[in-house]
Amino acid sequence: MRIVFAGTPPVAVPSLDAIAASRHDVVGVVTRGDAPLGRKRVLTPSPVAARAAELGLSLIKANRLRDAETEAVHSVAPDLGVIVAYGGLLRAPMLAVPRLGWINLHFSLLPRWRGAAPVQRAVxxxxxxTGSAVFQLVEELDAGDVFSLERRSIGPDETAGQVLEALASRGAGQLASVIDAIADGDAIPTPQSGEVTIAAKLTIDDARLRLSEPGDRVYARLRGVTPEPGAFVLLAGERFKLHEARLARGADRLATGAFAARGGKVYLGTATHPLELITVQPAGKRPMGAADWWRGLQRPEELIAE
Structure with missing residues (x-):
């Protein structure tokens, strides 16, 4: 089949590679426009754009898919559209372009966690x-019939980034199998069933830890927002980022928001079990080991995180 692929972040690259290596032809790649990255805000192509260029594939860069983009996709006469984390909605005119419509690889057990941040919200x-689903794209958000659903456990210390990377790798093969089945006329989609939950896009407020909550809930939030947008607490009114931490279930409890150093380890209090801090980043500084940060403080016993 002639396939047009839409995707943007690193998790979409394994799927693009799998399709490019298949018996099908990738006749076009749609991705979001170059974005400013780093301190110097240098305009940088998306990971999918970079990989498509390496593969010599035709690119369409657009943050919104309007008439011009729809016509550009129409001009390559695709049989099937495939989307993986593109980062924008496809409206009816674009959905109607491929002869067989569009399919989507989504990283959740649909209908649980429809939306932009399914893995993060699950964690x-x-x-x-959690898992991954390949489904028929329709105008309603992530509501189409499912061709394939694969399950995966979430480890007690896994971050959203780690889970997403694993799902992206395994999901690429899952997606390729569904594409082959569609080409062979063997694909049978099934309507979604079960309770619908929505995985809204993460905001910076989601990344702020609520230390008054039980430790397991604080830790779940920390893992869910790692690596992006990145967990933090407020320390003297400024963001204090927690790049790496774990729940210290056997450690003595601390007052909510209090810090303590015991046996060379640094802890932060929650409503129950404390967090053991491993890598932190004070405002205006680079990431550092928590023990190194602690040793550089003049009055560590007076610190209270909010």
């Missing part, structure tokens, strides 16, 4: 299982 909610 934050304390889910112990």
């Amino acid at each position: 934050m909610a304390g889910d112990t299982e």
